[in-house]
Amino acid sequence: MSEIPGDLKFMKSHEWARVEDDGLIRVGISDHAQGLLGDLVYVELPAVGDSVQAGNACAVVESVKAASDVYAPVSGEVVEINAALGDKPETINEDAYGEGWIFAVRPSNKDELEDLLDPDAYAELLDSEEH
Template sequence: MSEIRNELKYLPSHEWARVEGDGTVTIGISDHAQDSLGDVVFVELPEVGSSVSKGEEAGVVESVKAASDIYSPISGEVIAINEALEDSPETVNESPYDDGWFFKVKPEDTNELNDALDAEGYRNVAENEG
């Protein structure tokens, strides 16, 4: 079974969100998602300074198997992207929750995450996918 961290919020589309101590939100894809994708070969991230909207496409992750859209779990301004993924996209496979994060957002309203799944809810989604 894939690792599912209890402190994170999840989308059914397999993105995770972590509210940091400074109120920003870090976003990436779950261990289950990276495992399903296989070897990640390219990640397209939003530009720093751009705005993302909850539930809207914010980037793309490509693997040897498929390309998948990345959806933002929250609305706000992109304040950082993980530039290391440009040269080392495989980091998403190796460390999806730590070094393989995608981007950070200064949220307009963190209450938007109230609709996201907790670890147990996401576990049910992941298990039901087979």
């Protein structure tokens, strides 16, 4: 298992959120999640301009094995999508916390970030799922 970057926040459903310098929140799925799914073959992205609600499904990642919803960690407007995943969904397998990001949101309520797990709490969650 790769290191969990310290600047991320997590949902229990394995999405990560990174607050960037310009205030945007970039979203992806954790390295643990991509490992559970296996080889990804298809990503259904939201559209730029979509309004998303924290905790609601707004993208789908499909591996050979299964389809899995991706939930929005915070509410806001989708301002960027990672269109490169259309041709190379396996980027999520290779670099879940970097090039494998899925979309970026301009948050409408930054307080929602407080509801997410910090890296230590997320690592504990993974530990408890394994035992």
